[in-house]
Amino acid sequence: xxxxxxxxxxxxxxxxxxAFLVLSACGLAVIFxxxxxxxxxxxxxxxxxxxxxxxxxHAGLPLPLGILAGTIVSALVGxxxxxxxxxxxxxxxxxxxxxxWGLSLIATQGTLIMVGSTMAGVGTPFGSFQxxxxxxxxxxxxxxxxxxxxxxxxxxLFNWTxxxxxxxxxxxxxxxAAALGVDTRLIYSLTFACGAxxxxxxxxxxxxxxTLVPTMGATFIMEAFVTVVIGGxxxxxxxxxxxxxxxxxxxxxxxxxxxxxxxxxxxxxxxxVVRVLxxxxxxxxLRERT
Amino acid sequence: xxxSVLRGLRAAALTGxxxxxxxLALAAENPIKLGVLExxxxxFAAATIGKVHAIQLATEEINKAGGIMGRPLxxxxxxxxxxxxxxxxxxxxxxxxxxVDVVFAxxxxxxxxxxxxIVDQFNGFAFYNNQYEGGVCDGHMIxxxxxxxxxxxxxxxxxxxxxxxxxxxxxxxYNFGQISAEWVRxxxxxxxxxxxxxxxxxxxxSQFSQSIQNIQKAKPDFVVTLLVGTAQASYYEQAASANVNxxxxxxxxxxxxxxxxRFKPPSLKDMYVTTNYIEEIDSPKSKEFYxxxxxxxxxxxxxxxxAENSYLAVYLYKQMVERAKSTKRxxxxxxxxxxxxxxxxxxGKVCIDxxxxxMSHTIYLAKVGADHAISFPKTWEDIKPYWLGxxxxxxxxxxxxxxxxxxxxxxxx
Numbered sequence: 294x295x296x297x298x299x300x301x302x303x304x305x306x307x308x309x310x311x312a313f314l315v316l317s318a319c320g321l322a323v324i325f326x327x328x329x330x331x332x333x334x335x336x337x338x339x340x341x342x343x344x345x346x347x348x349x350x351h352a353g354l355p356l357p358l359g360i361l362a363g364t365i366v367s368a369l370v371g372x373x374x375x376x377x378x379x380x381x382x383x384x385x386x387x388x389x390x391x392x393x394w395g396l397s398l399i400a401t402q403g404t405l406i407m408v409g410s411t412m413a414g415v416g417t418p419f420g421s422f423q424x425x426x427x428x429x430x431x432x433x434x435x436x437x438x439x440x441x442x443x444x445x446x447x448x449x450l451f452n453w454t455x456x457x458x459x460x461x462x463x464x465x466x467x468x469x470a471a472a473l474g475v476d477t478r479l480i481y482s483l484t485f486a487c488g489a490x491x492x493x494x495x496x497x498x499x500x501x502x503x504t505l506v507p508t509m510g511a512t513f514i515m516e517a518f519v520t521v522v523i524g525g526x527x528x529x530x531x532x533x534x535x536x537x538x539x540x541x542x543x544x545x546x547x548x549x550x551x552x553x554x555x556x557x558x559x560x561x562x563x564x565x566v567v568r569v570l571x572x573x574x575x576x577x578x579l580r581e582r583t
Numbered sequence: 584x585x586x587s588v589l590r591g592l593r594a595a596a597l598t599g600x601x602x603x604x605x606x607l608a609l610a611a612e613n614p615i616k617l618g619v620l621e622x623x624x625x626x627f628a629a630a631t632i633g634k635v636h637a638i639q640l641a642t643e644e645i646n647k648a649g650g651i652m653g654r655p656l657x658x659x660x661x662x663x664x665x666x667x668x669x670x671x672x673x674x675x676x677x678x679x680x681x682x683v684d685v686v687f688a689x690x691x692x693x694x695x696x697x698x699x700x701i702v703d704q705f706n707g708f709a710f711y712n713n714q715y716e717g718g719v720c721d722g723h724m725i726x727x728x729x730x731x732x733x734x735x736x737x738x739x740x741x742x743x744x745x746x747x748x749x750x751x752x753x754x755x756x757y758n759f760g761q762i763s764a765e766w767v768r769x770x771x772x773x774x775x776x777x778x779x780x781x782x783x784x785x786x787x788x789s790q791f792s793q794s795i796q797n798i799q800k801a802k803p804d805f806v807v808t809l810l811v812g813t814a815q816a817s818y819y820e821q822a823a824s825a826n827v828n829x830x831x832x833x834x835x836x837x838x839x840x841x842x843x844x845r846f847k848p849p850s851l852k853d854m855y856v857t858t859n860y861i862e863e864i865d866s867p868k869s870k871e872f873y874x875x876x877x878x879x880x881x882x883x884x885x886x887x888x889x890a891e892n893s894y895l896a897v898y899l900y901k902q903m904v905e906r907a908k909s910t911k912r913x914x915x916x917x918x919x920x921x922x923x924x925x926x927x928x929x930x931g932k933v934c935i936d937x938x939x940x941x942m943s944h945t946i947y948l949a950k951v952g953a954d955h956a957i958s959f960p961k962t963w964e965d966i967k968p969y970w971l972g973x974x975x976x977x978x979x980x981x982x983x984x985x986x987x988x989x990x991x992x993x994x995x996x
Contacts, residue, residue, distance in 0.1 A: 302796060309792040402624060410629040411813070411884065414820060416847030421826035427799045430824035433792060502820055503789055504845065506813040508626050512789040547793040552784050553756060555793070 298425030305429055306548060308437040311540035315440040315532060316499070317513040318520035319447065320492030322532045326521045327464055328484060329386060330379055333393040335492055335517055336510020337400035342367045342493025343500035343509060344408065350415045350500075359415075360497035367493020368486045375485040383481070397510070404507040412505040432502065439498055440536070443491065448529040450487075460484050519559060523566045525573020534574045538562065614657035615650075615910055617642070617897070618677035620688035620698070625665025626787070626812040630839040631690045633890035634712060635660060636880045638687060641897035643879070651901045652908070659683055665690075665812075667697040674698040678705040684910040685900060687712055687893060691811065692759035696986070699724065703984050708912040710900070712892040714834060714859075716762035717941075720971055720993065722916060722982035726941045727892045727899070727933075729859045731766040732970040734834040737946050737963050738857040739770045739807075742832045747804025748776030753794060753818070754809035756783035762988050763809050763834065769989050779803035789814040791821045798827060805830040808854075816842055823850035830855065837861065841885035843955040854951040859944040860891035860930040863957040872929035895928040899935070902926060916940075920979045931964065938977045941968035 317339070324332045332338075346363035350356055374396065382389045419431035451457035462470040463480040471477045495513065503509060520539060524531025542562045547555030570577045619638055622631045642656045650656060659681045661673040670689065677683045678701070686702070686709045689695040695711055702709045702723045710725045717730035743750070750771045754760035760783060768778055780801040782794055795818075798806060808831050810818055819842055830853040836842050838858030843851045862873050862885060872894070876886050903924060907914040918924060925934035931945035948961040975993040976983070987993050 306793050306796065309790070313790055405624055405628065409882070409884065410632055411845050413844070414846045414850075416850070417820055417824035419824075421824060423826075427796055428826040428828075430792075430821065430826075432824055502824065503817040504813045504820075506626075506629060507624075508628075508813065509789075511626075512787055512814045544793065548796070551782050551797075552788050552794060556785060556788075 295425065298427070301424050302427055303544070303548075305433070306544040307540050309433050310544045310547075311536050312433070312436040312440040313499075314516050314520045314539050314543075315444060315536040316436065316495040317517040318524070318532050318536065319443050319528070320488045320490070320495065321517045321521045322524060322528045323447075323488035323491060324485060325518075326524060326526050326531060327460075327528055328481070328488070329464075330383070330485070331386060331390045331393065332488070333390060333514075334374070334397040334400060335393075336512075336514040337397045338367050338371065338489045338492035338510075339496035339499075339513050340400070340404065340507065340510040341370055342496025343503070343505060344404065344412060344496075345493070346497035346500040347412055347415050347505050351413065356415065356418060356501065360494065360500075363497035363500070364490045364494040367496070368490030371486040371489025372482055374489070375482050379485060380478070380481070401507045401510070408507070410506065414503075414505060415501050417501045436498055443494070444529060444533050447491075447532075451528060456480075456483065516559075519563050523563055523573055525570075525575035525577075527575035527579065530578050531573055531575030534578075538566075538574070614655045615685075615904070616657050616659055616681060616683040617900075618681065618683035618686035618688070619658055619660035620663050620670060620673050620677065620686060621660075622665040622690050622694075623662040626814065627665040627690045629813055629841075629845075629884075630887060630889065633883060633885065633887055634687075634690075634893040636883060637876070637886075637890040637894040638897055640876060640879050641894045644875075645897065645901055651904050656897075656901075663688075663694065667691075667694050670694045670698040671701055674701045674707075675705075678702070678707045684708070685710065687896060689713060690889070691757070692716060692762075693757050695719075696758060699984075706912070708915070710896045712896045713889050714838070714892075716759050716766070716988075717968075717970060718762070718987040719985075720939060720976035720978065720982075720987060721984045722940070722978045723912070723984065724940060725896075725899075725919075725935065726939075726968075727896045728889065728942075729834075729857075729944050729946065730941060730968050730970070731763060731834070733859070733944055733946055733966045733968060734857040735763075735766050735770050737961075737966065738832050738834065738855065738948065739767060740774050741948065741961065742805050742830065742855060743771070743774050743776050746830050748774075749779040749801075749803045750776055750805065750807060751779045751798055751801055751803035752781045752807045752809065753798070754781070754783055754807075755811040755815060756785045757811075759811060760784075760809050764807075765989055767807050767809075784810065784815055786812050787814045789817045791818045792825075794818070795822050795825050795827055798822075798829070803829065805832055807831070808833045809835060811835060813840070816840055816845070819850045819854075820846055823852075829853075832856075834858075837949055837951060837957075838888040841887060843951045843957065844885055846955075848955040849953040851951045851955060852953045856949045856951075857946050858888045858949055859946055860888040860928075861947070861949060861957065862886040863949070864930065864947060864959070866929075866931070868927065868931070869929045891929050895926060895930075895933065898926055898928075899924065916978075936968050936972060937979050939968055939971035940978055941971065943967045 342363035345366045346359040349362045350359040421428045463477045524535035542558045543555045546558035663669040712727045714728040754764045832855045837856040903915045907918045946963040
């Protein structure tokens with residue numbers, strides 16, 4: 294086996310792990326990392342996106358539009374959840390754990406009762422390509438590009454747009470922002486919806502590659518929390534490097550010793566990073582800058 | 584309404600206690616209580632909701648026809664949520680508080696091993712209506728599902744002859760996957776093949792890029808997939824999209840999780856499964872069972888082998904109680920010891936083996952085509968669960984209440 298094949302396969306596995314970590318974590322990075330809401334229903338927003346995507350594709354929509362529909366529906370559900378539940382609990386972070394956990398149980402069981410125990414898959418598009426001895430799925434490259442796109446989009450949104458500035462101001466010093474005439478309630482709502490929509494996007498993107506069941510959100514939740522905890526409060530400066538570091542650990546450990554050690558490696562890396570950098574990677578980077 | 588009645592009602596509402604109605608004439612008699620502990624939610628629900636429905640169907644039929652010895656059959660069902668600790672909790676509850684006569688319980692082997700000591704401790708009587716890794720030698724248990732000597736001794740040699748002798752095993756990382764992989768290893772060796780590789784996947788893992796690459800690196804002739812739970816089923820779609828294009832063999836797929844219905848063709852192309860029942864089996868008995876099932880549960884996505892195992896188990900229990908004229912376990916085991924507890928099930932004739940209290944089965948080799956249609960290249964009739972008996976487990980003489988494996992056989996006397 295030649296070197297180029299080995300390098301490509303290592304890069305591919307890294308990209309694959311990176312995409313999964315970043316896409317699972319982005320929505321949570323906004324809701325938990327930025328807003329400080331410990332959202333245990335994150336996986337169910339992902340499930341919602343995946344289900345809506347699959348349903349619309351079954352109804353005849355092309356996959357990209359289906360994914361868009363999944364994203365939008367999840368964002369709208371996010372708005373409703375924020376209005377009804379989360380809004381009243383911003384200064385009670387421990388209570389949000391219970392509330393969002395309850396929401397997640399209701400969502401999982403409600404889906405099971407209403408939609409049934411499984412939903413038919415939609416099939417992965419694009420086919421495969423060959424490098425050396427190995428064949429790879431093209432869609433996995435699409436997922437990697439989508440992860441990069443989402444990170445770039447988030448950076449642009451929170452740094453270059455008026456909404457981004459207002460959102461950061463509102464979350465940093467809410468009463469000052471309100472005094473300056475910012476409608477903080479609206480900003481909170483929109484930011485939460487943005488996080489929920491990103492979760493839905495992750496669900497939509499992974500829907501063609503996975504089993505569609507009410508409990509599918511659970512397979513994302515560990516990776517999502519791990520990435521956000523390591524990343525810290527800044528969506529871009531945290532999630533991107535955290536995803537990178539964890540993807541290296543995970544892909545190297547998995548190719549060396551199998552899936553179990555990949556997961557062990559992931560958790561050990563988290564313990565080390567949290568111990569050394571209590572504010573996460575972004576906390577470390579930002580402190581260096583100031 | 585008294586406080587205790589209220590509390591009872593509330594507990595019933597909370598836990599979803601299910602009491603099937605029975606006709607007035609029967610209600611006069613003291614009912615026979617059957618506990619049902621199956622996963623109606625959680626990771627395994629897709630494969631197990633049909634088991635509960637099958638038990639309900641059989642119970643309804645039996646009660647309509649006059650019950651068991653004139654006594655109606657009453658179900659006490661709890662949702663175990665794919666959670667091992669729930670099994671322990673509810674097993675204690677059905678045995679101690681509900682005082683059921685028999686319990687039908689369990690999908691995953693982890694949950695079975697979680698509740699089995701409780702059945703032994705409280706001297707209960709349980710049916711495990713599920714295919715599994717084999718080896719349970721316990722007088723408190725009757726197993727109606729298929730075991731490795733029925734599923735692998737047929738499947739693996741067939742695959743090795745057809746595709747080649749290099750075998751790769753991809754298995755779920757818990758007792759079922761580990762022990763089943765041990766069986767595969769043993770049978771591959773006995774047939775002069777070799778293991779190209781093995782990987783064990785933790786339950787709940789859904790991303791398989793690296794495992795797919797490991798398989799491609801090992802270049803096996805076919806892959807034995809012993810993946811369990813809905814998360815792990817994502818493997819097929821991902822392997823197909825990476826164009827792995829290897830034949831697959833399994834004892835759990837299709838027959839339990841109906842992956843060929845859930846995934847878009849051709850992701851399960853060339854999957855071979857040995858199963859004792861799936862709804863595609865084209866015999867009059869099977870058709871009749873399928874029609875009855877669909878009439879009662881029209882929205883059932885699939886009638887799988889565990890549904891059939893559960894259905895026939897209710898009838899087997901009826902037969903044994905009527906022959907023993909008692910619901911006591913010791914009386915029923917005397918009937919089993921006669922060695923002629925058999926019935927014409929939807930799959931064909933099945934009998935209980937007195938030594939191991941496991942069942943003989945008709946084993947169908949199901950092949951999934953490129954369009955996900957099922958064909959049956961081969962059928963083996965009356966395959967006995969012989970391993971435990973040959974290895975030295977004889978429940979008619981001694982009840983060790985243990986589980987054995989090829990590397991840990993029963994102690995020689």
